[in-house]
Amino acid sequence: MIVRLLLPIALTAILAAGAARPEVAGDAKAGAALYGQCKGCHEIGKGAGDRIGPHLNGLFGRRAASHEGYAYSASMQRAGVDGLIWDFDTLDAYLENPRALVSKTRTSYRGMKDAQDRADLLAYLRSFSADPANIPEAAPTARGTDHTVDPTILAIQGDPEYGEYLSSECVSCHQADGSAEGIPSITRWPEEDFVVAMHAYKDKLRPHPVMQMMAGRLSNEEIAALAAYFKDID
Amino acid sequence: MTLNRRDFIAVGAATAASLSAPAVLADGHGKPRVVVIGGGSGGATAARYIAKDSKGAIDVTLVEPSRAYFTCYFSNLYIAGLTELDDISHTYGTLAAKYGINVVHDWAVDVDRASRTVSLAGGSVLPYDKLILSPGIDFVEGAVPGWSVAAQNKMPHAYKAGSQSELLKAQIMAMPQGGRFAMVAPPDPFRCPPGPYERISMVAHVLKQTNPTAKILLVDPKETFSKQALFEEGWERHYSGMIERVGPDFGATNVTVDPEAMTVDIDGSVEAVDVCNVIPAQKAGRIADVAGVTDGNWAPVNAADMSSKADPDVHVLGDAAQQGDMPKSGFAANSQAKVCAMAVRGALTDSKVFPAKFTNTCWSLIAPDDGVKVGATYEATAEKIAKVDGFVSQTGEDAATRKATYEESVGWYAGITADMFN
Numbered sequence A: 001m002i003v004r005l006l007l008p009i010a011l012t013a014i015l016a017a018g019a020a021r022p023e024v025a026g027d028a029k030a031g032a033a034l035y036g037q038c039k040g041c042h043e044i045g046k047g048a049g050d051r052i053g054p055h056l057n058g059l060f061g062r063r064a065a066s067h068e069g070y071a072y073s074a075s076m077q078r079a080g081v082d083g084l085i086w087d088f089d090t091l092d093a094y095l096e097n098p099r100a101l102v103s104k105t106r107t108s109y110r111g112m113k114d115a116q117d118r119a120d121l122l123a124y125l126r127s128f129s130a131d132p133a134n135i136p137e138a139a140p141t142a143r144g145t146d147h148t149v150d151p152t153i154l155a156i157q158g159d160p161e162y163g164e165y166l167s168s169e170c171v172s173c174h175q176a177d178g179s180a181e182g183i184p185s186i187t188r189w190p191e192e193d194f195v196v197a198m199h200a201y202k203d204k205l206r207p208h209p210v211m212q213m214m215a216g217r218l219s220n221e222e223i224a225a226l227a228a229y230f231k232d233i234d
Numbered sequence B: 001m002t003l004n005r006r007d008f009i010a011v012g013a014a015t016a017a018s019l020s021a022p023a024v025l026a027d028g029h030g031k032p033r034v035v036v037i038g039g040g041s042g043g044a045t046a047a048r049y050i051a052k053d054s055k056g057a058i059d060v061t062l063v064e065p066s067r068a069y070f071t072c073y074f075s076n077l078y079i080a081g082l083t084e085l086d087d088i089s090h091t092y093g094t095l096a097a098k099y100g101i102n103v104v105h106d107w108a109v110d111v112d113r114a115s116r117t118v119s120l121a122g123g124s125v126l127p128y129d130k131l132i133l134s135p136g137i138d139f140v141e142g143a144v145p146g147w148s149v150a151a152q153n154k155m156p157h158a159y160k161a162g163s164q165s166e167l168l169k170a171q172i173m174a175m176p177q178g179g180r181f182a183m184v185a186p187p188d189p190f191r192c193p194p195g196p197y198e199r200i201s202m203v204a205h206v207l208k209q210t211n212p213t214a215k216i217l218l219v220d221p222k223e224t225f226s227k228q229a230l231f232e233e234g235w236e237r238h239y240s241g242m243i244e245r246v247g248p249d250f251g252a253t254n255v256t257v258d259p260e261a262m263t264v265d266i267d268g269s270v271e272a273v274d275v276c277n278v279i280p281a282q283k284a285g286r287i288a289d290v291a292g293v294t295d296g297n298w299a300p301v302n303a304a305d306m307s308s309k310a311d312p313d314v315h316v317l318g319d320a321a322q323q324g325d326m327p328k329s330g331f332a333a334n335s336q337a338k339v340c341a342m343a344v345r346g347a348l349t350d351s352k353v354f355p356a357k358f359t360n361t362c363w364s365l366i367a368p369d370d371g372v373k374v375g376a377t378y379e380a381t382a383e384k385i386a387k388v389d390g391f392v393s394q395t396g397e398d399a400a401t402r403k404a405t406y407e408e409s410v411g412w413y414a415g416i417t418a419d420m421f422n
């Protein structure tokens, strides 16, 4: 609540201040390691496609929410319309605290506090942007998931109607409109990523106690049903 | 004649054709009608889900006297100065505009279960096919001798949020330097088991800022309380020396108050205090009693659909219900409301009914950025809502975990209030 009030001011301030942020020189190699925090949702490099988040090739110089084919949150779209262009300053601010820049973003990353870390990560990201047609030959990070799931489980076709009923348990905390405030967004994920994440909680590989408990009593069919339902909601 | 599907099956006289038709059409009044009494955590959620998911096939009327609902959740943070009263206030416009719910701002004063009607204080009579009661709590008269609702301005309960929360906060801010705040905590079962202890924490936080020599006296008739180890650890860490708890061994089961003299008598020892927050023993909101669905202080329900054990066409949700293992919380009321909404839709239209599932998580704030939580999942058994699995925050957790837990509670607040009112 208190957080929400501060947001529009932060966006205006950054847009108005231009190059107010000191441009720290970054080390792309160190950034590559830090990218491990992003790859659960974002692919980058050759063959990268959209997953939970959009792929990040060609990010620098692009208007926010302008990459075709990815369903951005309403607030990211609004930020794009308002003139948010991804450059060092805006990306630096976004990485520092995504929700401070775009209030109801679906990015559930909490933020990177250290300015040098951000500079390193941005140097890495920039190396995939200079000329999008000529992406460096670094190994693509595609398949960023932290856990594998039995293919027969991944193959289960979920029933979205059942998913809709089950989802009523999720939306007591996760907002149905996809905004992420303290609790991550779970809307419009690719089904496979959703299923993999839920099984990682069920198997107690991911640490969060509420999610371990919630996923723990969902059957494979129920997880598939939820994935099928959340994939398409607006 | 009763006309829901279950009864058709029970009398065994129905043809396949009449089974598949929405049953209540036979009653000759068009759409089936649901009346919901109480627009809080349980009632607003139930009304919204029935209207939203039946897509106009069911007529939903929500009866709620207040035009604004102040959530009790986060009202302790308001007392601590960590949020504004406006931030915990919600109105019913979207429920009417977006879902076509007929929102009636009035009190329900009578329920006639034989003719299936609800009478309102303003004189209207509302017929129903299914009635949902989610009236929250009222206080047991005489539970704390000397206190009555007439004295609630001198000794506020602030256990229904809004003007009472404002009053309690104003009294705390007006305390003399080095003064004494007292709370008389309720016996089990009561609304929000960690609520009184989160409040003690939040009062301690605000006093530490504005009145650091003030003292807090907690008079508690219970041996133990929710998240006790976590609260006690936090009180020692953040508010060392400020809080004194008097339990049953020292007379806390024998307490009277004098609102005129501003004293608390604990088993014969009279303490003068500057602010006294009396949270009396509780019972189901009065309309549940009027409707004749209570047994003692609460309304017993069947776990599978939250229907009253006294009447299959009346459902009781939230604090008022006696359901088994779930605590009386907003999260629980919201969870029960969705199970009930599905069952009511299934009975009145042909929608699918899935097995009941319930969840609860209660977050509490001990100090800014020091949040803890307790939660569990539940299932419906023949006797009750039964706990399946649960967890609780650990003592000694690091600051980052506690901060993330607090941030999660802010997210939950946005989520549940959207799930009730948007």
Ligand SMILES: Cc1cc2nc3c(=O)[nH]c(=O)nc-3n(C[C@H](O)[C@H](O)[C@H](O)COP(=O)(O)OP(=O)(O)OC[C@H]3O[C@@H](n4cnc5c(N)ncnc54)[C@H](O)[C@@H]3O)c2cc1C
Residues within 6 Å of the ligand: B037, B038, B039, B040, B041, B042, B043, B063, B064, B065, B066, B069, B071, B072, B073, B074, B075, B076, B106, B107, B108, B109, B134, B135, B136, B137, B158, B159, B160, B191, B192, B195, B196, B199, B285, B286, B287, B317, B318, B319, B320, B328, B329, B330, B331, B332, B333, B361, B362, B363, B364
């Ligand atoms: C200090 C405090 C902190 C809390 N913190 C949390 C928390 O962090 N998390 C959590 O999950 N829960 C919390 N709770 C508990 C939560 O507020 C309640 O459990 C929850 O609101 C119960 O929902 P309900 O629908 O039963 O009742 P309510 O939400 O109280 O709604 C009842 C409604 O019915 C209306 N009503 C009553 N009688 C009539 C009538 N005759 N006609 C018409 N309308 C009527 C009332 O005006 C009211 O709006 C807290 C409670 C307190 C006091």
